[in-house]
Amino acid sequence: MASIRLERLTKVFGATRAVDGIDLAIPDGEFVVLVGPSGCGKTTTLNMIAGLETPTSGDIWIGDACVTDWEPGERNLGMVFQSLALFPHMTVFDNIAFPLRIKRVAPEEIASWVRTVSDTVHVGHLLDKRPATLSGGEAQRVALARTLVVQPSVFLMDEPLSSLDAKLRVEMRTELKRLHAALRSTFVYVTHDQAEAMTMADRIVVMHQGQIQQVGRPLEVYGDPVNRFVAGFFGVPAMNFIEGELRPEPDGARFVTQSLRVTLPGRGGGSGPAVLGVRPEHVRFADGRESWPATVSLIEPLGDETLLFLDYGGPSSLVAKVDVEEKVAVGDRRSFTFRPDRVVLFDGTTGGRICR
Amino acid sequence: MRRGRRKLFPLVRHALLLAWTAVTLFPIYWMVMTSFKHAGEWVTWPPRWFPHEPTLVNYVKVLTPGTSTFELGRQTLKILKPIGDSLVVSGIGSLLAVVLGSALAYSWARFGTGGRNYPYNILSIRMVPPIVIAVPFVVYFVTLRLLDTYTGLILVYVATCLPYVIWMMLAFVEEVPVELERAARLMGVSRLRVLRSVVLPLTASGLVVTFLFVFILNWSELLLAITLTNTEVSTLPITLNKFQSANEGRDYGPQAAIGTLATLPVVVMGFLIQKHLLRGFSFGLLRK
Ligand SMILES: Nc1ncnc2c1ncn2[C@@H]1O[C@H](COP(=O)(O)OP(=O)(O)O)[C@@H](O)[C@H]1O
Ligand SMILES: [Mg+2]
Numbered sequence: 044m045a046s047i048r049l050e051r052l053t054k055v056f057g058a059t060r061a062v063d064g065i066d067l068a069i070p071d072g073e074f075v076v077l078v079g080p081s082g083c084g085k086t087t088t089l090n091m092i093a094g095l096e097t098p099t100s101g102d103i104w105i106g107d108a109c110v111t112d113w114e115p116g117e118r119n120l121g122m123v124f125q126s127l128a129l130f131p132h133m134t135v136f137d138n139i140a141f142p143l144r145i146k147r148v149a150p151e152e153i154a155s156w157v158r159t160v161s162d163t164v165h166v167g168h169l170l171d172k173r174p175a176t177l178s179g180g181e182a183q184r185v186a187l188a189r190t191l192v193v194q195p196s197v198f199l200m201d202e203p204l205s206s207l208d209a210k211l212r213v214e215m216r217t218e219l220k221r222l223h224a225a226l227r228s229t230f231v232y233v234t235h236d237q238a239e240a241m242t243m244a245d246r247i248v249v250m251h252q253g254q255i256q257q258v259g260r261p262l263e264v265y266g267d268p269v270n271r272f273v274a275g276f277f278g279v280p281a282m283n284f285i286e287g288e289l290r291p292e293p294d295g296a297r298f299v300t301q302s303l304r305v306t307l308p309g310r311g312g313g314s315g316p317a318v319l320g321v322r323p324e325h326v327r328f329a330d331g332r333e334s335w336p337a338t339v340s341l342i343e344p345l346g347d348e349t350l351l352f353l354d355y356g357g358p359s360s361l362v363a364k365v366d367v368e369e370k371v372a373v374g375d376r377r378s379f380t381f382r383p384d385r386v387v388l389f390d391g392t393t394g395g396r397i398c399r
Numbered sequence: 400m401r402r403g404r405r406k407l408f409p410l411v412r413h414a415l416l417l418a419w420t421a422v423t424l425f426p427i428y429w430m431v432m433t434s435f436k437h438a439g440e441w442v443t444w445p446p447r448w449f450p451h452e453p454t455l456v457n458y459v460k461v462l463t464p465g466t467s468t469f470e471l472g473r474q475t476l477k478i479l480k481p482i483g484d485s486l487v488v489s490g491i492g493s494l495l496a497v498v499l500g501s502a503l504a505y506s507w508a509r510f511g512t513g514g515r516n517y518p519y520n521i522l523s524i525r526m527v528p529p530i531v532i533a534v535p536f537v538v539y540f541v542t543l544r545l546l547d548t549y550t551g552l553i554l555v556y557v558a559t560c561l562p563y564v565i566w567m568m569l570a571f572v573e574e575v576p577v578e579l580e581r582a583a584r585l586m587g588v589s590r591l592r593v594l595r596s597v598v599l600p601l602t603a604s605g606l607v608v609t610f611l612f613v614f615i616l617n618w619s620e621l622l623l624a625i626t627l628t629n630t631e632v633s634t635l636p637i638t639l640n641k642f643q644s645a646n647e648g649r650d651y652g653p654q655a656a657i658g659t660l661a662t663l664p665v666v667v668m669g670f671l672i673q674k675h676l677l678r679g680f681s682f683g684l685l686r687k
Contacts (some may be wrong), residue, residue, distance in 0.1 A: 095581045116587025128582040132600045141596075142586040193586070 045106055045196035045229045046071045047092065047121075050099035054072065063088050063253035074223050076228040078240035079250035080276070085233040086125075087201050088250070093122055105197065121195035124202040127186040129174035135161075135185050139145040142193045154188040159332075160184075160192045174246040180211045187222075197229045204239065212327065224249055237277045245297065249273050262380065266385075274320050274387060280350060280362050282320045286391065289317040289398070296398050298388065302356035303378035304337055310399040316391025317398075323350065326363035334378040337361065341372055354378060427662070434458070434655035441651040457652035461660075478657055481638040487549060488624075488634060489617035490554030497610045499557065500564025501572075505598065507565075508572040509580075518565055525562040533626040540627060547629040555623050560613040565614065571605025572598070608675045611668045618665060635661045 054062040062084040069075050077085045090104055091097035094115035102111045110118050113308070129138050136157055143153045161167045164184040174182060183203065190198065200219075203210045220243055223230050234240055240247050241261045249256040249264060249272075257269045268274035274282050287300035293338040295308040298319050305319065337355035344350075349367050352360040363379065388398045433441060434457050436450040455491045501523075506512040511521075536555060539547065545551030575598055583593045621636040628637065639657055 086635065090581075093581075095584065113588075115581075115584045118585075120585060122582065122585050124578045126576055126584060127579050128578040130579060130582075140581075145588050145592075218405055280425050325538060 047197065047229060048104040051101065052101045053099045054091060054096060055099045060253050063116060064358065065255050067248060067255065068096060069229060069231065071229055073267040074232065074235060074243060074245040075248060076210045076244035078231045078237060078248055081235050083250045084253040085250055086201055087203050089231060093199055095344050098182055103133045103319060117197055118195045120199055121190035122199040123186050123190050125202040125205060127182050127370055129176050129182060129186055134170065135166065135172050137184060138174065139189045139192050142189065146250055151350050154313040156192055160188045163191065164188045178306065179207050179273060183207060183215060200232045202234055219243065222365065241277065269396050270357045270388065272317060278322055279325055282322050285319045285357060287317060287319060289313050289315060289388065299359060305381065306333065318391055320387045320389060321381045321385065323362045323364035325382040326361060326379055328377050328380050329380040331380065334380040336378050339373055339375045339377065342373055355396040404411045428563060430655045430658045433651055436652060436660045438652060443486060444462050457656035461653045461656050474546055475636055476641060476653060478635065478638055481633050481635045484632050485618060485635040488552045489614050492553045492612040492617050493560065496560035496613055497606060498559045500561050500566040501606060504565045504568035505572050510570055518569060521562045521565055533623055536627060546627060547631045547634055550661050551623060552627055552632060555627060556617045560616065563613055564609055567609040568605060571602045604675050608672055613663050613673045
C-alpha cells in the first residue's frame with residue numbers, strides 16, 4: 044500500500060511561499076506528474092514527500108501513516124534526482140549496491156540483485172565503469188537501477204530526463220511508462236515539460252506559484268482547462284488568446300472585439316471583459332456567416348502539419364495549424380473560423396474559466 | 400615579416416622567463432651548494448660554483464644530538480630538537496585546524512550555522528596583523544602558564560589557521576552536490592555515515608591540499624613563535640634566525656645546511672600540493 048496524501052502542505056523560504064497549502068491524494072499505483080513552470084514549487088513538494096525538506100505546515104501521509112516527521116530513510120521511497128546524484132567515487136556496481144549495503148544485505152545476494160536490476164535497465168555491461176565516463180543515457184539508467192534495486196513502494200522523480208538530448212528523452216519516456224506498467228508502484232514525476240506530462244501521466248497536477256491549478260487526466264487538462272494559465276501552459280504552439288468583451292444574448296453569449304464577433308450558442312451568463320481561447324488546431328479556413336477575413340503573414344511547415352500566422356486585424360496574429368495538403372502562400376487572403384464547441388472563455392481580470 | 404615576429408615573440412618570452420627563473424632560483428642554488436662546502440670554500444674569489452670536495456660535515460655538525468652551545472665565542476647550533484619541535488607544533492596545529500575548520504565549513508555550507516556572515520567574520524580575524532595579537536597573547540599566556548609550551552603555540556597556530564581552513568574547505572564542500580547527500584539520506588544512511596561515505600571521499604583531496612597549505616604556513620612562521628617561546632620550545636625559523644644575532648655570524652656552512660633542511664619539506668610538499676590541487680578541483684566531472 045503506497046497511496047500518498049498531502050494535506051494543506053506549505054513550505055515558506057524567508058519571503059517566498061514555495062508551496063502554498065496544497066491538497067492532493069494519489070492512489071496506489073498511479074503515475075502522477077507534477078508540472079509547472081520553473082520555480083512553481085515542484086521540487087520543494089517532492090522533497091517534502093521525500094522528507095528532505097521539512098514542511099512549514101501541513102501533513103504528508105504515505106499509506107495509512109502520517110510520515111511528516113519521519114526521516115527520509117524510513118519512508119521506503121526511491122528517488123531519481125535531476126542531477127542523477129550518482130556517487131562519483133564509486134563504480135556503477137557500487138552505486139547500485141550501495142543502498143543494499145546500507146540495508147546489510149548479504150554480499151552474494153547483493154551481487155545477484157545488482158545483476159538482475161542492471162539487466163532490466165540494460166546497464167549490465169557498465170558495472171565496472173565510473174559515473175563520469177558514462178553517457179547521459181547510461182547515467183540515467185544507472186540512476187534508475189540504483190532506485191529500483193531496493194524495490195521502493197513509491198518512486199519520486201525530479202526532472203530525470205532533463206539532461207538527455209531530445210531523441211533519447213522521448214525513448215526514455217516510453218521506457219519509464221513500461222517500467223511503471225510492470226512494477227505497478229506509485230510514481231510521482233516532476234517536470235516542467237508539458238509534452239512529458241501529457242504523454243506519461245495517468246493524472247497531471249498543474250502547479251503555479253506554489254498552488255495547484257488543476258488536477259486531471261491529460262486530455263481533460265488539455266481540452267478543459269480551468270483557467271488561462273493552464274490553457275496557455277499546454278500545447279505547442281500555445282493556445283491563441285484574444286481579448287475582448289462578452290455580451291449576453293438571448294440564447295447564449297457573444298464575444299466581441301473590433302474585428303471579431305463570435306456567437307456562442309448555449310453558453311449562458313457573463314458579461315464584461317473576457318479572453319477567448321482557441322487552440323491552433325481549432326482554427327480553420329471556412330466561408331460562411333461566422334467567418335472573418337485574414338491575411339497569411341507567415342508559414343511554418345512542421346512536416347506533418349503546417350503552422351500559419353493569420354493577420355485578422357487584432358493586436359497579434361492568430362496561429363492556425365492546418366493540414367500539409369492545404370494550398371496556401373504568404374500574402375493569401377482567406378476566411379477563417381473557430382470550432383465553436385472548442386472555444387474557451389476566461390474572465391478578463393481573474394483569468395478563471397467562464398461560460399462553460 | 401609578421402611570421403618572423405610571431406616566431407620571435409615566444410623566443411623572447413621564454414628567454415625572459417628563463418632569466419627570471421635563474422634570478423629567483425640562484426640564492427637557493429647557492430645555499431644548497433654552500434651547505435656541501437668546506438669552510439675554505441664558503442667565501443673565495445673567484446666563487447666556486449660547485450664544491451671541489453663535497454662534504455657532509457656541515458650537516459653532521461648541526462644534526463648531532465645535544466643543545467646549541469657557545470665555543471670560543473662562536474655559536475654552534477644543533478637543530479635536531481628544533482626540527483622535532485617544528486614538526487610537533489606545525490603538524491598538530493595544522494591537523495587540529497583542519498579538523499575543526501572543515502567541520503565549521505561543512506556546517507556553514509549545509510546548515511548556515513552561525514549566520515550568513517560567519518565566514519566573513521572569521522576572515523576578519525585574519526585581517527589583524529599578527530604583530531597586533533602577539534603581545535596580548537604574551538599577557539594571556541603568562542597568566543595561563545602557556546608561555547614557552549607546545550600547547551600554547553599549537554593553540555595559537557590553530558587559531559590563526561582556522562580562517563584559511565574554513566575558506567578553503569568551503570570551496571571544496573560546495574563542490575559536493577547536496578543531492579548526493581540527499582540521495583544517501585533517502586537510502587536510510589545516517590548523517591554521520593553520509594559524512595564518512597560520501598562527503599569525506601569527495602573532499603579528501605581538498606583536505607590534503609588544505610593541510611599542506613597551513614602546514615607550510617606554520618612551518619615557516621616566525622613572529623608568533625619567537626614572541627611566545629623561549630628555551631623549552633624552539634622552532635626551526637627561530638633557530639635559523641639566531642644566526643643573525645650570533646657574535647660571529649660567519650658560520651655559513653652550517654647555516655646553509657639548516658636552511659636546506661628547513662626548505663626540504665616545503666619543497667616536497669609543494670610538489671604534492673601541485674598534484675592534489677589538480678585532483679582537488681577536478682569535480683567538474685560531476686553532472687550538475
Ligand atoms: N532552499 C531554498 N531557499 C530559499 N528559497 C528556495 C529554496 N528552495 C527553493 N526555493 C524557492 O522556492 C521556489 C520553488 O522552488 P522549486 O520547488 O525548486 O521550484 P521548481 O522545482 O518548480 O522549479 C522558488 O522560488 C525557489 O527560489
Ligand atoms: Mg525543480
